[in-house]
Amino acid sequence: MPRKSPLSAEVAGDLRTLIATEEWEDGRLPSETELAKRLGVSRTTVREALWLLWSEGLLNRQWGVGTFVRGQKPEGVGMGQDFRAVLRDLITSAGYDPSIPNALIEQRPCPSEAAAALNLDEGQPVWFLDRTFAADSNPVVRFWDWMPLVINGRRVDPTATKDLEHDLISFLSESAGCRILRMEAHLRAEGISEEVAETLGRPVGTPIISAVQLCYDDRDRTVVYSQNFYTTDVLPMRLLRNLHR
Amino acid sequence: MPRKSPLSAEVAGDLRTLIATEEWEDGRLPSETELAKRLGVSRTTVREALWLLWSEGLLNRQWGVGTFVRGQKPEGVGMGQDFRAVLRDLITSAGYDPSIPNALIEQRPCPSEAAAALNLDEGQPVWFLDRTFAADSNPVVRFWDWMPLVINGRRVDPTATKDLEHDLISFLSESAGCRILRMEAHLRAEGISEEVAETLGRPVGTPIISAVQLCYDDRDRTVVYSQNFYTTDVLPMRLLRNLHR
DNA sequence: GAGTGGTCTAGACCACTAC
DNA sequence: TAGTGGTCTAGACCACTCC
Numbered sequence: 001m002p003r004k005s006p007l008s009a010e011v012a013g014d015l016r017t018l019i020a021t022e023e024w025e026d027g028r029l030p031s032e033t034e035l036a037k038r039l040g041v042s043r044t045t046v047r048e049a050l051w052l053l054w055s056e057g058l059l060n061r062q063w064g065v066g067t068f069v070r071g072q073k074p075e076g077v078g079m080g081q082d083f084r085a086v087l088r089d090l091i092t093s094a095g096y097d098p099s100i101p102n103a104l105i106e107q108r109p110c111p112s113e114a115a116a117a118l119n120l121d122e123g124q125p126v127w128f129l130d131r132t133f134a135a136d137s138n139p140v141v142r143f144w145d146w147m148p149l150v151i152n153g154r155r156v157d158p159t160a161t162k163d164l165e166h167d168l169i170s171f172l173s174e175s176a177g178c179r180i181l182r183m184e185a186h187l188r189a190e191g192i193s194e195e196v197a198e199t200l201g202r203p204v205g206t207p208i209i210s211a212v213q214l215c216y217d218d219r220d221r222t223v224v225y226s227q228n229f230y231t232t233d234v235l236p237m238r239l240l241r242n243l244h245r
Numbered sequence: 246m247p248r249k250s251p252l253s254a255e256v257a258g259d260l261r262t263l264i265a266t267e268e269w270e271d272g273r274l275p276s277e278t279e280l281a282k283r284l285g286v287s288r289t290t291v292r293e294a295l296w297l298l299w300s301e302g303l304l305n306r307q308w309g310v311g312t313f314v315r316g317q318k319p320e321g322v323g324m325g326q327d328f329r330a331v332l333r334d335l336i337t338s339a340g341y342d343p344s345i346p347n348a349l350i351e352q353r354p355c356p357s358e359a360a361a362a363l364n365l366d367e368g369q370p371v372w373f374l375d376r377t378f379a380a381d382s383n384p385v386v387r388f389w390d391w392m393p394l395v396i397n398g399r400r401v402d403p404t405a406t407k408d409l410e411h412d413l414i415s416f417l418s419e420s421a422g423c424r425i426l427r428m429e430a431h432l433r434a435e436g437i438s439e440e441v442a443e444t445l446g447r448p449v450g451t452p453i454i455s456a457v458q459l460c461y462d463d464r465d466r467t468v469v470y471s472q473n474f475y476t477t478d479v480l481p482m483r484l485l486r487n488l489h490r
Numbered sequence: 491g492a493g494t495g496g497t498c499t500a501g502a503c504c505a506c507t508a509c
Numbered sequence: 510t511a512g513t514g515g516t517c518t519a520g521a522c523c524a525c526t527c528c
Contacts, residue, residue: 045497063506063513067514189435207453219305237431288518292495307495309495310526311493
């Protein structure tokens with residue numbers, strides 16, 4: 001289900017290029033009414049688009065004053081939303097060259113924790129993805145993902161997600177019409193285990209952030225169970241949060 | 246600036262009690278149109294309220310089907326938004342008894358990192374808050390916060406935030422009319438340092454999550470600079486993320 | 491086809507900031 | 510007081526799910 005993209009998303013795109021192209025006094029954008037007129041949409045739609053850009057950290061809005069372009073680059077958003085793309089951007093914006101030195105994608109019997117989360121039987125075959133992300137060939141994160149072979153009645157093949165341009169969430173949306181709406185992660189600090197230490201190139205026992213992550217679709221079904229290992233010595237884990245709406 | 250609360254927030258409250266009181270077949274709420282009629286507001290307002298409850302993890306919405314009450318308790322939200330309240334809830338919902346065994350709030354010369362973030366001069370007096378959170382008298386988190394003495398032209402006194410019922414963000418909103426709209430955190434896994442180990446009751450070197458956190462107001466000024474230390478052996482750090490709006 | 495949530499509009503009024 | 514963003518309305522149409 002490709003699902004037509006909302007007008008507000010297009011408008012957000014227009015605004016993005018507008019921002020990149022035009023110069024305004026003090027980085028101040030035209031008013032919402034003005035933008036609505038200029039872009040030929042309702043003010044509501046403009047507001048939705050502006051909110052989108054604001055939540056990306058691109059804009060700064062002041063009640064009764066105006067909307068301003070925030071000085072710095074957008075930088076990454078933390079957990080969630082287009083996870084790998086964010087990681088790639090984070091790595092890039094930190095001046096490193098992103099890559100995936102190790103990627104293993106195959107079917108495997110489902111381990112018990114994943115089975116419990118995915119509501120499957122233990123030992124039943126599932127997709128297993130083992131991918132490592134690197135900055136300048138220095139490994140920084142390792143992902144382990146488990147997901148069912150069949151989603152929404154369709155067999156899925158995540159082999160394509162081996163490269164940097166594809167992430168699991170858009171893959172699920174495109175190939176199985178499965179939209180991830182919620183994600184939940186539990187973070188723990190741990191000494192790195194022998195198994196992971198090798199791939200990540202750190203001594204056993206080095207502190208890392210270990211995360212168990214669940215992705216839910218629009219029916220609240222768990223679609224992906226993940227275990228992630230973040231080294232934070234080179235790149236810290238970054239979280240942004242917008243309050244009030 | 247107390248600022249009148251939006252109608253949608255009130256409606257969200259009404260819906261909350263409606264949900265707690267009434268019983269529906271399959272936990273299914275009336276349709277948006279129906280709710281709008283019953284509550285005497287526009288459908289837009291109902292939708293805003295529903296979105297609020299959804300983002301709290303209370304509801305589950307299915308396009309073309311309906312809105313459902315999610316089975317479990319809301320559970321905590323991770324970084325950000327009413328941080329300490331969330332921690333308290335997290336601790337409570339995990340079956341522990343929350344407390345603040347140590348709280349020190351005083352004026353101190355501003356250290357250099359805080360000064361850079363807060364745009365102040367190093368050594369200039371600022372408020373310093375050092376608070377430890379415990380679950381069943383087992384310490385789990387230590388917060389260090391630095392903030393200016395004067396915010397929005399008003400002298401502030403955060404001494405009240407010593408107890409469990411008050412958090413910094415609502416304190417700033419109430420006492421200085423300063424609304425925190427964005428927060429940013431950088432997380433690192435570290436071995437616990439000697440200084441913090443003592444208060445947290447863990448051996449030096451135990452892996453913990455160390456966070457540097459910044460709070461921004463509606464003019465993008467940094468208002469609070471924090472350093473936080475999370476032990477994750479008792480309670481993991483929990484992150485929820487809602488995608489797509 | 492009936493009913494739901496998702497999107498969009500045009501217009502109104504309010505709250506805030508600046509002057 | 511003028512101009513901005515914040516909220517709210519009533520109504521319309523679309524996309525989806527289920528029968």
